[in-house]
Amino acid sequence: MGLTRESTGRNLLEDQFNIHFSNNDGFIIALAGNPNVGKSTVFNALTGLNQHTGNWPGKTVSNARGIYSHKNTNFTLVDLPGTYSLMSNSAEEEIARDFICFGKPHVTVIVADATCLERNLNLALQINELTDNVILCLNLMDEAFRKGITIDIEALEKSLGIPVVPTTALKDEGLEDLKEAIFALCNGTLKSTPVSVIYTKEVEDAICEILPEVQMVVGNLLNPRWVSLKVLEGDKKILDSIMNFLLLHCENYKEVSCSG
Numbered sequence: 561m562g563l564t565r566e567s568t569g570r571n572l573l574e575d576q577f578n579i580h581f582s583n584n585d586g587f588i589i590a591l592a593g594n595p596n597v598g599k600s601t602v603f604n605a606l607t608g609l610n611q612h613t614g615n616w617p618g619k620t621v622s623n624a625r626g627i628y629s630h631k632n633t634n635f636t637l638v639d640l641p642g643t644y645s646l647m648s649n650s651a652e653e654e655i656a657r658d659f660i661c662f663g664k665p666h667v668t669v670i671v672a673d674a675t676c677l678e679r680n681l682n683l684a685l686q687i688n689e690l691t692d693n694v695i696l697c698l699n700l701m702d703e704a705f706r707k708g709i710t711i712d713i714e715a716l717e718k719s720l721g722i723p724v725v726p727t728t729a730l731k732d733e734g735l736e737d738l739k740e741a742i743f744a745l746c747n748g749t750l751k752s753t754p755v756s757v758i759y760t761k762e763v764e765d766a767i768c769e770i771l772p773e774v775q776m777v778v779g780n781l782l783n784p785r786w787v788s789l790k791v792l793e794g795d796k797k798i799l800d801s802i803m804n805f806l807l808l809h810c811e812n813y814k815e816v817s818c819s820g
């Protein structure tokens with residue numbers, strides 16, 4: 561007998577993945593990004609709360625949440641621990657990864673350090689593979705300016721396929737634009753169409769080969785191309801989490817996997 565909807569759902573997400581929801585949360589917005597890029601500073605400015613900030617990486621160790629309103633709409637902002645990659649190496653990174661991968665936020669805001677964009681884009685590209693609703697918050701613009709770094713925002717938006725909002729969170733600059741972009745993405749007046757990374761022919765052929773079967777197993781619970789990539793990579797930790805998530809969510813999972 562498969563798992564029932566009642567025995568699965570959100571309460572199990574809480575147990576397994578430390579992901580909590582309530583009915584009054586409104587839209588769920590995840591704040592993801594490398595360590596020390598200003599996620600908690602953005603979080604504090606938007607929610608009026610006081611998450612720990614400081615100039616060293618690894619300050620945020622669990623996913624804190626707070627609510628803010630914009631244009632009569634509620635948003636629950638989830639401040640995640642910093643992570644360089646979705647291939648987690650520590651408990652904190654795992655918390656961030658699980659929320660981004662399995663928490664199904666309505667929007668994921670990737671906070672990036674404008675002074676070292678290249679390093680930050682690794683995570684951005686990984687998140688782009690996972691979900692469509694992404695915004696890049698290009699923070700520390702004051703530092704970039706001070707160092708003589710200029711960034712062509714339009715060109716960056718075009719090459720990533722996602723909205724890019726420059727901010728200096730410490731001085732409260734750009735945060736109204738960020739709230740507006742989140743609002744617009746949630747109500748469908750702004751679109752985000754992340755550009756996929758195209759891999760070598762061998763990898764793309766392998767994805768094509770397994771995609772239909774993966775699609776059958778994951779349905780619309782997870783992005784099938786992303787799961788196919790994880791299968792090909794063979795990252796055991798994330799494959800275990802994917803299996804766990806599917807088992808918790810899909811009452812038909814066992815039947816599908818047995819008949820497939």
Ligand SMILES: Nc1nc2c(ncn2[C@@H]2O[C@H](COP(=O)(O)OP(=O)(O)OP(=O)(O)O)[C@@H](O)[C@H]2O)c(=O)[nH]1
Binds near residue numbers: 595599600617640730
């Ligand atoms: N100059 C400048 N400093 C900033 C800006 N935003 C944040 N900071 C500073 O950058 C440091 C790190 O900020 P946090 O908000 O703690 O960064 P975080 O991404 O939450 O860090 P972790 O939780 O460790 O991943 C703090 O000293 C902030 O005051 C900004 O726009 N400009």
Ligand SMILES: [Mg+2]
Binds near residue numbers: 619
């Ligand atoms: Mg933090």
